[in-house]
Amino acid sequence: MSQGSVPLFWRLKKSKYNLIGTKCVTCNSIFFPPKTLCPECRSKGKLEEFQFSGRGEVISYTVITAAPEGFEAYTPYAVGLIKLDEGATISGQIVGDASKLDIGKRVKSVFRKMYEDGSGGVIHYGIKFEVDGE
Numbered sequence: 001m002s003q004g005s006v007p008l009f010w011r012l013k014k015s016k017y018n019l020i021g022t023k024c025v026t027c028n029s030i031f032f033p034p035k036t037l038c039p040e041c042r043s044k045g046k047l048e049e050f051q052f053s054g055r056g057e058v059i060s061y062t063v064i065t066a067a068p069e070g071f072e073a074y075t076p077y078a079v080g081l082i083k084l085d086e087g088a089t090i091s092g093q094i095v096g097d098a099s100k101l102d103i104g105k106r107v108k109s110v111f112r113k114m115y116e117d118g119s120g121g122v123i124h125y126g127i128k129f130e131v132d133g134e
Contacts, residue, residue, distance in 0.1 A: 019109055019127055021088060023050035032088045054109030055132065056084040063098045070115065082107060082129055093128045106132040 021032035026043040030050050037044045061080030064071075071077075078094040078101055094101060095112060107129040114126040 017111070017126065019052040019054050021050045021052060022047040030086055030088050032084070032090050050086075052084050052086055052088065052109075054084075054127070056082045056107060056129075058094070058101060058103055058105045058107055059083045059089065060103065061094060061101055063101075080107075080129070094130065095128050096130045100131050108132045 019032065020034065021030055022034040023030045024038035024041060024043055025046045025048055027038060027041040029038060029040040030052075031039070032052060034049070035047060038047060059081045061078050063076050063078050065076045067075045067077070076098060078098045079091065080094045080101070081089055081091055083089050092109075094107060095110065109127045110130050111125060112128040114124045114128075116123050
């Protein structure tokens with residue numbers, strides 16, 4: 001299973017592994033993934049890198065029991081919308097015991113295996129979330 005192009009992988013590498021987004025210096029809005037144009041004030045070229053803390057709270061989630069091809073071995077697993085402490089909302093897999101999840105639960109980012117590219121292929125890593133305090 002191929003999950004994307006090599007050029008796209010290298011463009012997103014920094015944000016994929018470090019939760020780095022952008023901050024508009026004009027209106028102070030923050031975004032993840034990084035943007036080249038501020039969608040709030042339309043300011044172009046006035047964006048700077050912004051490092052997120054990786055901590056936030058679950059605002060919505062679901063538990064996947066019928067996974068897409070290539071992810072069957074990982075079921076059941078939770079995917080959620082996380083409102084980061086800095087204000088941006090991102091989606092991500094939430095690892096650990098899904099029975100401990102609830103709306104409003106505090107989570108933190110962790111570096112984990114995302115998927116394997118084919119049988120015996122390259123292992124891809126990235127950011128997932130886990131319940132804070134575990």
